[in-house]
Amino acid sequence: MQVGGRRATEWTMHGERVVDDTRRAALSIADVELPNGVRFEQYVLRVPTAAMVIVVDEAERVLMMWRHRFILDRWVWELPGGYIDPDEEPAVCAAREVEEETGWRPRSLEPLVTFQPMVGTIDQTNLVYLSRGADHVGTAPDINETERVEWIPLDDIERRLRLGEILRSGSVAGLLALLLLKAQGRLCGRLNRRARLGKRVRCVE
Structure with a gap:
């Protein structure tokens, strides 16, 4: 099932702010919304391949x-x-x-x-x-x-x-x-x- 072009069980990220990118990896905080509408912030670490x-x-x-x-x-x-x-x-x-x-x-x-x-x-x-x-x-x-x-x-x-x-x-x-x-x-x-x-x-x- 899809809602507005997205799957009903798909998580949504409304934004992401960088906390630290002075090292090889970048640490950020993502604004995430669950399928049931609950929103929370979660750390995300983006690391080179x-x-x-x-x-x-x-x-x-x-x-x-x-x-x-x-x-x-x-x-x-x-x-x-x-x-x-x-x-x-x-x-x-x-x-x-x-x-x-x-x-x-x-x-x-x-x-x-x-x-x-x-x-x-x-x-x-x-x-x-x-x-x-x-x-x-x-x-x-x-x-x-x-x-x-x-x-x-x-x-x-x-x-x-x-x-x-x-x-x-x-x-x-x-x-x-x-x-x-x-x-x-x-x-x-x-x-x-x-x-x-x-x-x-x-x-x-």
Whole structure:
């Protein structure tokens, strides 16, 4: 059902005033009206688009970073990635972030999944790419980004998710999308196609 060109259950935003935009993100307060006519104010955080990469090697291992998150005061495994600079191509940003944070250069990038981490409060598009292989370029990982970089077996990802070792929404969403590909047999199929093109690949189902 629609009312005045809008769905009856659609929320309405009458205005938005910026509280702070001196950092990379912009914090604002929105004047929101519910379908039943109730109006209230709610914080809104608008954050630049982020890009991250799942790098999978020939042994079906995922390139991940072990790092400390001060807000949670916890050590967690994360995928490399970061904010996209103005006028920067998302895939270029994704590849740059992997190399800067881990010292590995992705060989190829393909879109895997796109998501919003918290649609009730935060406006931020997250782009996750899949890279099949990477080359070590000899640069040390950024000490401000990670304590160490490791290749985690894909078969061990589900266990680490259950243990809470992987918490960041981008890492969780991307890795679950990758595990779905594998469960559907699509990851192996793509790897086999690379093998037919002369790429050395080990595929385990």
